Amino acid sequence: MLHNVRMDNVHFYQGYDGKTQDNVRVGGVTLRVENNKSPHTEVALPFKNVLLMPSAPDNLLSMDKLEMEGWTVKFGFINSHRVCWLRKGHVELGLMKNNRRYRLKAMAVAVYTVPALRSVVQQPPSDSSVLVQRKPNDCTSLQRWHLRFAHLNLATLLRMAKNGAATGMGSGLYDDADSLCWTCKERKMTRMSSKQTVTRRATRSYQKLISDMCYVGVVTYNGYEHFQLVHDEASRYLWGFLLRRKQEATEVVMNISSGSLHKDTRLKCSILTKAMNFSTEP
Template structure:
């Protein structure tokens, strides 16, 4: 046992009975004895320092006569500024910068480092991947691990803990969803001075399958200064004008500074009389990229690629059907606004847009299984109190989560929900069609997930009718479940209220 070091939480100091560990030994000034478990005693013959790993040195290590073991004292490590973490099957020691300095393996009922099979700087073991970094990787839409760790250390996001870098982390959904990456030459400086000065916009689509509410395209709008983004889902490109008009008018009301310009490609959804008259009336310049030259509209082109890659990865992780692509894209936009830093400014898009740091405490992994509280006033004594659902994202106009109720086949927005984010996923299996298979593209022209937008504003020729219809043309979900979720509404313009005897949920249209 002379080559084995044991981590001992009951040991008052580091100690060993083997002289070979010391290159030099300092005598003790006074007589000192160590009491053993059987009331026996061993005299301290001297003290010194010993390195048991490349990054861990034991200072004031006592050389004790008649001691047959080597002990590392937990209390002395804590006094020296280290942290010691125990969990089932593993023990690790971290320094003040949360860097791993030593890892120990179980040895019976204790933890040990065996130095007989290692030497030099390799005298420590690599810790297993942190569960926290995996959890936040999935909550942040499968953000790159290096970016995730760097972002956690900057203190720019509330509710986001500091994460440790781990080696050799491989996420299979990321490999499937992001295998092909495009190279983009970054802009060398910030060209605008405040949010709302210049808006970039583009449409992506058509999708290979219609969304649950029958949408085929997504309109992406990006603020040039903050890179804050908005996404809108439309059945045909000619609907884009209405959403752009409403957004521009809302931003004019929210900001004290004037909007200067709108930039788009030459697509028919942007180059038409309605758009030109609208810009002229408000005094906005409408800038166009050259026909069939996507790099000139690179801000939205890169944003499109980012959103679609993240959405595809999140759909693949839990084998969520492709018809939920709009929910996935909306969620990726929500996440991206809160976690990506604006180049050269060092702040998140959310903080640049609204002047305060974003919070991510409420984020959950897209597509995970969740449980929604039922209506409390009409439950049988032995009836289940919750409904099984699939987490689809975050409400736009209230502090609530969007959940697909499996039994009712409806989307609800609710705050009364609990989540199962375990990995691998435990979501109930969906019956997948050919277009829903894992790894298939979301959009028809998904080479970079963009199109040049110069072919005019027409819907796909063979687009099937939406699977659900409604009087307000907003694509209401399939069969109602009024007996389960009684507060049936077509949209949620305010936060859900908590009435006596009712579930705090609202049935809302799918995207």
Template sequence: NDQFAPIIGYGDLVQGNVTINRVYYVKGLNHNLFLVGLFCDADLEVPFRKLTCFVRDLQGNDLLTGNRGSDLYTISLQESTSSTPLSFMAKATPTQAWLWHRRLSHLNFDYVNLLSEKDIVIGLPKLKYVKDQLCFSCELSKAKRSSFRSKVVPSSKRRLNLLHMDLCGPMRVTSINGKKYILVIVDDYSRYTWTLFLRSKDETPEVLKDFITMI
């Protein structure tokens, strides 16, 4: 009738073996209303006939049956034809779905739905979270770089002809002598490795001079 009413609260409705999540309480509304989209979001089918309607799973099994009265169809939860527990959850908006996907460290949507269904995470709304597109960060993290081809001809012909160096640090724990940087030098031909310890990056030029003099 084009009137608006505030939602006072919401919760889960349990009637026999039927559970409907996130049921809104609207003050002044004298009848319980179902949205057909709610059933569709729960991967169910809702065919309508002239005098009846059915709520079915994707295998064609009737779960709930409704009867027509004037222009409205009435469904009785107490007359469920399913012997197994039923649970209906509203579908989260794409914004909500991806927000919680990122909040939970890009958790798989199947596990997000499991956390929501089991009410494990405080603050996670009881909704059905659907992946409607690919996540760029997830796809990038799963990508693998092609391996480098092995060299048939070595780069160097003799020892000390080519050296590879890498300076790393600062280390979280400083040595007894106050050194927290590591300079690693690898001979390309023999793969012999030297490990030198430094107090700061500024020592690198002098350490290299002493190293060249030594070899």
């Protein structure tokens, strides 16, 4: 929980999305971290000038600020898991790598009670230390529910709000995002980099024929053991041919190619895996 929140009019900050910002709010936060050397004890770590970013999905630590405060960085492994060690004096923090980020398992010390995810706005510049509440809660914030439901698309969230599908969700959500959701943007860019193959389906009869040959399983009274199916993709019509030997499939293909099934259409034959694919030539 941030305390002593105030405007920082001196520094320029580069946010997690790469944008440079000024006139942002900063504050202090105290974390409780488990002390591995003394069981059932905790260490309180105070941090100053913590940047307030309500739209950020995670609480991020600035390596530049840590180095300026005297922290040293070391990387290593614990049971084949990558770990980042932060040291300052007799304090050593271990951050386990998970989902491409080094994460610190800690709890925030509540300096004063603040409702969860409550939005605030700045009063006029005459009194920069006073903050007033803009909304009583975040039940109608579209971006908050977007993050809570693991980046669920906004259209689905609006339908959920309309149908009352989630407890605590307001009936009318509004978009209060200051910037794009970069996690969703990155996934969309990754999908766009791989072009999908467009499968064209036949629209006219005899435009594309697909053939396959199968084993009957038993021998008929007149010696047939196999059958061949020819499928018209457009009309979904099927022809069946009984065969005594697999080698007779070539004769069936030749009959189709010569136009015995449809005299006004010439077929182009290409052999596929375990099947035969026929497409017409104009």
